Amino acid sequence: MKNWKRSSLLGLEDLSKAEIMTILETAESFISQKSNRISEGSLLKGYRIINLFMEPSTRTRVAFEIAAKSLGADVISITGEASSLTKGESLKDTALNVQALGADAIVIRHSSPGSPLLLSKIVDVPVINAGDGAHEHPSQGLLDIFTLRQKLGDVKGKKVTILGDILFSRVARSNLFGLLTLGAQVTLAGPSTLVPLEFEELGAKVTHNLQEALTDADAVMLLRIQHERQSATHFPSLSEYSKMFGLNKSVLDFMKKDASILHPGPINRGVEIESSIADSDKSLILDQVSNGIAVRMAILYLCSNVRKKI
Amino acid sequence: MEVEELNINLIGARILDPIQKLDCVQDLYIRRGKMFFEQPPDDDSKSYRSLNLNDHVIMPGILDLCTHTRVPGTSSTESIFNISQSAAKGGFTAILAMPDTLPQSDNPGTIRYIEDRIKQSSLINIWLTGCLTIKSEGNSIAPLGSLKDAGIIAVSDSPRSCIDSQIFINSVKYAKMFNLPVIEFPQDSYLSKNGNAHVSSFSLKMGLGGLPSIAEEISVQRAISVAKDLDYNIHLSSISSVGSVSLIRDAKKRGIKVTADVTAHHLILNENAIEGYDTNAKLFPPLRGEKDRDSLQNGLLDGTIDAICSAHQPHPSHEKNVEYDKAPAGAIGLETCMSASIQSLSTKTDDPYPVIVQSLSYGPHKILQLPQPAIKKGNLANLTIINNKENWTYHPNTELSEAVNSPLINYDFQSCPVLTIVNGQIIYSK
Structure with missing residues (x-):
């Protein structure tokens, strides 16, 4: 080869x-x-x-x-x-x-x-x-990109938002490096305590506003929220996280109609993502x-x- | 230790001792260990050794403010003799031993044990610190009076800091009663818990972090406030961030009694040294960004920072040859401290030697309230002699110690300590 x-x-x-x-x-x-x-x-x-x-x-x-x-x-x-x-x-x-x-x-x-x-x-x-x-977590990053390409074709110029616990996430880092190399625009989003601004120096856009993160995104990658690890020190509770950053039906209003949703699993239904969205045709989770x-x-x-x- | 009386002629070196208003190329004669600028009249010079020292600098003996001896400790390979040999090779005529021994230096018995070891086998002067709080755990004040009677000359919880501010203030207040210098290792342990690298985009990329500058700066600010409130000097050890430098600069301008030192590693390296998860470059405080390094150099040049130390900390290689986050922090540094400091400061000034004398000899002696080792007629010679034009590459000496944990392995230097004289005797000669 x-x-x-x-x-x-x-x-x-x-x-x-x-x-x-x-x-x-x-x-x-x-x-x-x-x-x-x-x-x-x-x-x-x-x-x-x-x-x-x-x-x-x-x-x-x-x-x-x-x-x-x-x-x-x-x-x-x-x-x-x-x-x-x-x-x-x-x-x-x-x-x-x-x-x-x-x-x-x-x-x-x-x-x-x-x-x-x-x-x-x-x-x-x-x-x-x-x-x-x-x-x-390179194999996860590669399979995510593989899945995105099945849906979007070339990812060059495409807008991909990674949402959740970015600070402690190896999946976020591998996706960030791989997607940037292939020319995608990457936005990292989530609570300010879990998405440090320093990531902008690596070429990503950082936002703590869910609407800003999702509008225009061609795909959204959700990360598992590990409350057992970050509880109390990084955000107040799972229910607060779900209200502020969870994907529920109301946020679908400002997402692109054909935007895809990915998640490396295991998913917390009702926390990062509402159950019906996880099972909807936007979801590429099982393809992954x-x-x-x-x-x-x-x-x-x-x-x-x-x-x-x- | 029995050593012959030293009779030697040092010819053609630059003699630098600004306090004695000395900065000139001049011959120096050492007779029976004492210094003379002219050959004594009744001297039979034929039996004396002459050394031609063109391109060399002779300075008052240097003192390391921070050596973690690990004696007594868990490693059977470290000994007072090894440490003193390493120090002598690095040009040090004296070191200050940190209290993080095992058992901790928080009781007179341990202090006396170490003093016995020093008497038996040290080539250089080794001064001792005692713990500020029991076991340096920050819960109760150590018996500072008894420790002073046993022989300590300073107190510290290095490499930790007392998290409880009330106990910290009372400990400093108590140390003031005995006029014991307090050496504070500024680090808020809540903010640096589980940390392993400076917080930056560089460490984020590697999945590391947890040691933000603010963890140090909050602690520096606390020390400044306590020093002001108690009107007593607190020495800040191993500062590493641009924010710490400016806090200390402002405090000094306001007349607050604080002093500070920086390690030679932080002067010559930045966080890029941990690339490839190099555990030898895992330090505490961590190596930070280039802006931090730049401000530390500037702080030395403008007098904000009073001293340079080695922060020598031996770890056997099996402890360092593990996953990055599991490796202990710290590096050996006695043998590279002088050369690394000269090299770092040479990027900022044509003549780094006056700052070197200030920060490795005058500063440390003053902070510890010790007499300065002056280059003066009739004084016993305590000298550090540097070859300013010697290219060499650093390789740790594996015969001396199992510890080879230096981030400067294979680093090329352009100057080198070549002769170290303690109490009129040559203890190291290259």
């Missing part, structure tokens, strides 16, 4: 437009070949992929498992509670052991920003970031989930292929 030379995917910040397009086009090819499962199923035959999930995750871990299995690889998932990290083993030692067990690639989810980079310096197999603290498999297949395939050539 001429535009892909990385054996690890640590984030979207450093990816060029051509690299992002290579992943998206590869994912597209997996979707269009849906009927041809047999040929896909041999692409990573004999590979051993280890999911090292040090933080709770269901959909990302399962999506990576399905993606790896669809390519014919063997997958072993190690989760936080079951790993030796909870017994005081350092990430370095865990990583070396995982490598010694014969991993051909490691998919890592970890609460510490930068931990996939640290891991990639320790092991010499591909490392795929499946979410590191508040830093990046199924696209997530093709995008992760593309990531595993491209990174492993580079590794093969080394």
Whole structure:
């Protein structure tokens, strides 16, 4: 693949437009070949992929498992509670052991920003970031962009609003980096305590006014509000959040008629989004989930292929 | 320690001691450890060593206001001898040891233990601080009178700050009774809780943050108000933000008794040093933006900031070789402090040496109420000698210590401490 030379995917910040397009086009090819499962199923035959999930995750871990299995690889998932990290083993030692067990690639989810980079310096197999603290979640960003492109076509010049807890969100950062690289206009919106103005220096527009955030937006990405983490210190209550920043029927009045709504899940119905809107035809939420498999297949395939050539 | 009496001729160096009105190229003779500007008449110079020191600067011995010795501590690899050897290599003739030992330096027994270690193995003068509050936890005043009797010369809760303002005021008031210098590490621990980097677009991008400038500045303002109210000097340690510099500048203009220091790391690096999640550049206070660094340099040049310190803090590599947010903050700095300071100030002034003498020798001695180590006929030599034209690259000495946690590894410097003389004896020579 001429535009892909990385054996690890640590984030979207450093990816060029051509690299992002290579992943998206590869994912597209997996979707269009849906009927041809047999040929896909041999692409990573004999590979051993280890999911090292040090933080709770269901959909990302399962999506990576399905993606790896669809390519014919063997997958072993190690989760936080079951790993030796909870017994005081350092990430370095865990990583070396995982490598010694014969991993051909490691998919890592970890609460510490930068931990996939640290891991990639320790092991010499591909490392795929499946979410590191508040830093990046590149596979989620890519599947969001993939889904947006299915709906909007080229995202260049399109207005995308990301709404919610931006400060602590890795999904927001990966989407921001990827969308800006592809030429979209990104607005970050939410309570002033969760959307710092410093994001403007990274190329986004920042607003704390819901109407301003939604008018003209071609798509709105909602983020899960993690009240258990930010309660009291960053906003008063879930009901106040829902009143001020939730997507309910009344805000549909000032949204574009054909605007799309995305959410990385799991959604809090009645908090970020009213139930009927989540189920409406504006919602691309389930498309995101199924696209997530093709995008992760593309990531595993491209990174492993580079590794093969080394 | 038995060392031969020093007899040496230092030829051709710039001798710089502005308090003694000395700034000239002149030979300096050291006879039996004492300094002379002319060869003593009954001297048999043949048996003495001569050193040609063109392009060198001789200055009064420098003192580090902030060394975290970690002795006693959890790491078996750090020792008073290692620390003093590192300090001597960095040109320091004296250091002030911080009280964050284990057990904490909040009781006379610990102080006496450290003093014994110093007597046995230190090459340099090591002065001790005691905790301002018990265990530096900010809940009750430490026995400052007994600590002073045991030998401390200053008090501090570094690298923490007493969050309860009433206890802080009473502690300072109590320290004033013993005329003990108070060193405050300004940081509002509520505002910096769980933080790991300066708050900026740079750290936001990396998913880091939590250590905003305001956490330091609120604490600086509190110290200024307390110093004014009690009419007693509070020394602010390791200030790092543009806001702190202007608060201190204004306070000094109003005649309030505050002094301040900055670390050499904050003078030469900015937040970009944490790129790639480099835990060696994870400091507390954190490295901040370029504007902050610029204002710290200006603060030194205009006298707002009184001193430069190393904030030397060894951590064994297994502690630093972890995820960024899990790594302890702090870096070793004794060996690079002088060279980094000269390099940083050279970008602002053609002749950084007068500010260097002021901020590494005069300032620290004055803040601690210690006599200045003057370059004066008949005085015992306490000297720091710098080669102003020596290019070198920093690599931590792994034989001395397991700690290699410096953000300046592989950094190129253009000047270097080459000779350190304490109480008339050469303790380090390159």
